[in-house]
Amino acid sequence: MHGADAEPFDAVLRSAGELAAARLRETPGAREAVARAVSEAAALGDAAPESRSFARHLGARLSRATDPGLTLQRLHSRDLALALACAEGVPAARELLEQEVFRALHVPLSRIHPSPVFVDEVLQVLRANLLMPRTDAPSRLLGYAGSGPLLHWVSISAVRLALRMRKAQGDESLVDAEVLAAHPAPGGLELGFVREEARGHVRAAFIRAVASLDDEDRELLRLHFVERLSLERMGALFGLHKSTLSRRLSAVQSLLEKRTRRALTERLSLPEPEVDSLMRAIQGRLDLSLSGLLEGRP
Incomplete structure (x- = not known):
């Protein structure tokens, strides 16, 4: 994780907005929690996002939280960093996403339709939806807030996509x-x-x-x-x-x-x-x- 910021906590506060920053300053252990998040992100090695980018992204996510201190405490930092790196186009991150997430989706998707061809089609569309750049909007992966495992967040999108594809194929009552x-x-x-x-x-x-x-x-x-x-x-x-x-x-x-x-x-x-x-x-x-x-x- 290159370009490490000497004060990651301050970098996060600058992106968190005035209200969230004030609450984080008053939260015991917040500085240490940010340090852990940055450390877990850096542990991705070649798959990690740039450190200043991660700090800004983390601050932006905390700015939307009702309780930024609690959100930080429960944060899936590694997954948040992985999603950011994928959105930024880091090749090693996308390879890791393939190994840890897309491969794990075969089982739940096969429950919706047992055909391997169908599962592969869903995954192909899902990859495009999540990883292809969009001219009119940020990457969908940037919508992941780190409140739960990245695998589960992507799984929800995968299941909904599979249901829509089944319906488009004429399966009006998928689970009839x-x-x-x-x-x-x-x-x-x-x-x-x-x-x-x-x-x-x-x-x-x-x-x-x-x-x-x-x-x-x-x-x-x-x-x-x-x-x-x-x-x-x-x-x-x-x-x-x-x-x-x-x-x-x-x-x-x-x-x-x-x-x-x-x-x-x-x-x-x-x-x-x-x-x-x-x-x-x-x-x-x-x-x-x-x-x-x-x-x-x-």
């Missing part, structure tokens, strides 16, 4: 009920208690409800119920805390129940009390039965 039906979930609901002629309506209503969700919500369902990923692993993939992700999954499942009921009401010529009775039979168990509810695949 038929895919979920192929992977029985523990405790799946058996519909033996539903009369035979109603079972097809329940199945069709549920497929319609799943298909009505947006791409990311369907992907959450697929990862949770098909891939059986834990909330911790899913939270890491989407950059969400486990409790936040749990609430989102609960909200999606509640929405599924509501939309399944609406679709059933539209399909069945039954009095409302009978539709209510049918929904009570399955309500609260759709979270366990995304496959069991669709037991009879065509």
Whole structure:
């Protein structure tokens, strides 16, 4: 990391803005935290950004933080430096990004589509999006704030890109009920208690409800119920805390129940009390039965 600044803390303060700089000066250990960040950045060796550039970038990121001291304490300094160096076009940094990030994306992307060709296409577009210079805007990598691992930040972009590409290829319901039906979930609901002629309506209503969700919500369902990923692993993939992700999954499942009921009401010529009775039979168990509810695949 060439051109090391004798006072990195002062260099960061100059870029942090008056308010953030004042708060950093009052934060115990802030000077030492900046020194550690600069040291971790320099440890990248040939893949490191220029030191003054890193100090300015770090200060600019802290200027946007609600609590710059806490942000500095939790900062993924090495990853922030790597993203900056990649944005600056440092060849060794881009090679490291390929090794540590892009190669690791093969597994989550293959969950969206198992084709190696599709995964390679997504990665090719992702590389262009992140690394190619833009005339009208700064590099997208400069948007990485260092608040979480760079791999997770890029993973979110990769998953969203893959979902858009699947949809563009005609996969309107990327994570549809038929895919979920192929992977029985523990405790799946058996519909033996539903009369035979109603079972097809329940199945069709549920497929319609799943298909009505947006791409990311369907992907959450697929990862949770098909891939059986834990909330911790899913939270890491989407950059969400486990409790936040749990609430989102609960909200999606509640929405599924509501939309399944609406679709059933539209399909069945039954009095409302009978539709209510049918929904009570399955309500609260759709979270366990995304496959069991669709037991009879065509």
